[in-house]
Amino acid sequence: MRISQINNPVEVLSKGGVVYVALSGDILTYNSESALKKIADIVQKSGQQIKFMPDGLGSWDSSLILLIYEAVRIAKDKGVETDLSKLPKNLQDLVKMAFEVDRKPEHKSATGGGFLETVGRIVVNLCSVISNFFNFLGAVTLGIGRFLSFRSIMRRIDFCAALDDCGPKALAIVSLISFLVGLILAFVGAVQLQIFGAQIYVASLVTVGMCRIMGAIMVGIIMAGRTGSAYAATIGTMQVNEELDALQTMGLSQIDFLVMPRLLALILAMPILTMLADFMGMLGGGFVGVFIMGLPYQEYWKFAINAFTLNNFLVGIFHGFCFGIIIAMCGCYSGLTCGRNADSVGVATTSSVVNAIVWMIVITGIITVICQEIGV
Amino acid sequence: MSAPVAIDVKGLSVGYGDYVLLHDADYQVNKGDIFIIMGGSGCGKSSMLRVLTGLLPPLKGEVIINGVDMINGKVDDIQKIREKSGILYQSGALFSSMTLAENIMLPMQQYSDYSAATMRELAGLKLALVGLKGFDDFYPSEISGGMKKRAGLARALALDPDIVYFDEPSAGLDPISSHNLDELIIELNRSLGTTIVVVTHELASIFAIGNNSIFLDAASKTILARGNPKELLKNPPNKEVYEFLTRGEKK
Numbered sequence: 001m002r003i004s005q006i007n008n009p010v011e012v013l014s015k016g017g018v019v020y021v022a023l024s025g026d027i028l029t030y031n032s033e034s035a036l037k038k039i040a041d042i043v044q045k046s047g048q049q050i051k052f053m054p055d056g057l058g059s060w061d062s063s064l065i066l067l068i069y070e071a072v073r074i075a076k077d078k079g080v081e082t083d084l085s086k087l088p089k090n091l092q093d094l095v096k097m098a099f100e101v102d103r104k105p106e107h108k109s110a111t112g113g114g115f116l117e118t119v120g121r122i123v124v125n126l127c128s129v130i131s132n133f134f135n136f137l138g139a140v141t142l143g144i145g146r147f148l149s150f151r152s153i154m155r156r157i158d159f160c161a162a163l164d165d166c167g168p169k170a171l172a173i174v175s176l177i178s179f180l181v182g183l184i185l186a187f188v189g190a191v192q193l194q195i196f197g198a199q200i201y202v203a204s205l206v207t208v209g210m211c212r213i214m215g216a217i218m219v220g221i222i223m224a225g226r227t228g229s230a231y232a233a234t235i236g237t238m239q240v241n242e243e244l245d246a247l248q249t250m251g252l253s254q255i256d257f258l259v260m261p262r263l264l265a266l267i268l269a270m271p272i273l274t275m276l277a278d279f280m281g282m283l284g285g286g287f288v289g290v291f292i293m294g295l296p297y298q299e300y301w302k303f304a305i306n307a308f309t310l311n312n313f314l315v316g317i318f319h320g321f322c323f324g325i326i327i328a329m330c331g332c333y334s335g336l337t338c339g340r341n342a343d344s345v346g347v348a349t350t351s352s353v354v355n356a357i358v359w360m361i362v363i364t365g366i367i368t369v370i371c372q373e374i375g376v
Numbered sequence: 377m378s379a380p381v382a383i384d385v386k387g388l389s390v391g392y393g394d395y396v397l398l399h400d401a402d403y404q405v406n407k408g409d410i411f412i413i414m415g416g417s418g419c420g421k422s423s424m425l426r427v428l429t430g431l432l433p434p435l436k437g438e439v440i441i442n443g444v445d446m447i448n449g450k451v452d453d454i455q456k457i458r459e460k461s462g463i464l465y466q467s468g469a470l471f472s473s474m475t476l477a478e479n480i481m482l483p484m485q486q487y488s489d490y491s492a493a494t495m496r497e498l499a500g501l502k503l504a505l506v507g508l509k510g511f512d513d514f515y516p517s518e519i520s521g522g523m524k525k526r527a528g529l530a531r532a533l534a535l536d537p538d539i540v541y542f543d544e545p546s547a548g549l550d551p552i553s554s555h556n557l558d559e560l561i562i563e564l565n566r567s568l569g570t571t572i573v574v575v576t577h578e579l580a581s582i583f584a585i586g587n588n589s590i591f592l593d594a595a596s597k598t599i600l601a602r603g604n605p606k607e608l609l610k611n612p613p614n615k616e617v618y619e620f621l622t623r624g625e626k627k
Contacts, residue, residue, distance in 0.1 A: 241472075
């Protein structure tokens with residue numbers, strides 16, 4: 001066989017029961033699929049030996065090693081001999097090394113398995129998550145008990161830093177978003193109310209909406225994304241840096257040291273932020289009513305004040321209080337259960353926000369039903 | 377007469393869930409030893425340290441430190457032993473939101489009745505001991521990796537521990553910083569009589585500081601050798617230990 005007859009860098013020919021694999025020119029990032037298929041077909045039909053002919057072989061990379069490795073594997077499977085003797089020495093060594101690599105995984109793969117095994121694994125994981133969460137809940141309850149009985153090792157400076165972060169530093173974003181939500185609520189309401197000539201009731205709509213639920217929910221969502229995620233990322237990074245191990249080996253309670261300052265700060269800040277959101281939302285509604293819809297300022301104010309009830313206000317504040325607990329718990333729990341790599345911190349951060357929002361909606365539903373039942 | 381035993385490990389199996397890293401390990405660390413836990417990557421050195429320090433429950437076996445059963449003993453007794461133990465983690469594990477002095481003062485605040493001024497003085501003293509005099513008000517992010525390890529060591533020494541554990545102290549350090557840390561470990565052992573347990577695979581450190589050791593083997597999941605590392609090099613009990621201590625030379 002003459003190389004001059006060959007056009008492709010890898011040519012597979014069969015002669016007298018021998019499969020010749022002629023290699024020529026540069027073989028770089030070569031897709032060996034069709035060549036291997038041809039080798040397999042010939043070996044299946046009539047092959048007794050595979051011979052590699054590297055005359056004129058130029059530069060090559062891992063794709064050639066893979067081609068030879070797979071060809072030898074096919075030959076071995078079919079009990080056919082391979083002749084690598086004409087290949088360059090370094091190429092022979094690399095192919096030999098490829099066979100020395102143990103490709104068997106040391107552990108059983110976590111994926112796969114039958115339906116029952118998959119269901120079983122999901123149930124076991126779920127039980128473990130639920131059990132961990134209740135352990136955490138119990139530990140936090142004990143932490144609150146220690147705090148109330150002045151036995152907590154919580155540092156005052158950590159509480160002040162957490163309060164500063166979720167209080168004064170959150171004022172601007174909460175004010176802006178709440179103002180805009182009030183504004184949107186007023187616009188949407190105005191379009192419908194104008195049909196009945198009752199646009200003055202925009203004031204009532206915005207006041208009731210913001211004070212009873214929307215103010216608290218907007219603050220909750222903002223704080224879950226801003227503060228809850230920061231808690232998860234901070235504590236998760238401490239896990240990666242072995243700081244949580246250091247705390248544990250020093251015998252310092254992670255709950256007292258990390259969770260309590262953040263939980264108390266949010267419990268304190270959330271109702272105040274909710275009040276601010278209520279006010280800013282009403283201001284946004286007033287802006288639309290007075291400056292865009294042209295309603296008299298005094299009228300708007302009168303309707304807003306009439307719609308404002310203590311019950312609605314307190315329900316909103318209670319929502320804020322509950323959301324504070326939820327955000328702090330979800331953020332800290334995600335951080336404390338974070339893995340020991342950068343990717344896990346990302347996962348913990350995301351799960352803290354998602355869990356907080358889901359739980360806030362669930363709690364809102366529960367509070368709404370209870371309020372309905374007791375007539376508040 | 378041999379020195380009293382500080383750590384007594386009996387029939388210890390280490391692993392995660394069903395996966396066993398090491399089984400039925402028995403060894404003793406004498407008071408005042410610089411004890412090396414060595415072996416190749418993945419043999420369970422760091423996991424062994426996590427078991428000794430109470431971060432990982434063992435699959436089975438006993439860990440007795442200064443006469444206290446650290447697995448099944450009374451919580452108060454275990455806590456007292458922990459208070460008298462210091463750990464230097466690979467990364468230093470300093471709390472990033474605190475200054476170096478605050479990091480060192482933290483265990484003192486928890487376990488001592490010192491006044492704030494005394495704790496501050498002591499923190500400065502511990503920092504001076506590890507060559508970081510004057511760095512009291514620096515944050516961990518403002519110092520180098522080697523300095524972080526030294527500061528971590530100062531924190532580990534905060535309560536004058538009986539035993540100090542080191543997890544890969546040379547990891548990520550340049551040869552000179554690594555040598556200086558080795559010198560510091562020897563000095564601490566000599567001047568304070570502290571028992572030191574070091575997990576490492578750095579040969580230079582092993583020979584420089586170790587006077588007793590165990591060699592863990594990933595393949596057999598057992599302790600393959602024990603004794604002074606220099607003696608093990610002179611009379612290697614098997615080819616795995618010889619190859620490890622000679623950086624892969626074939627016997």
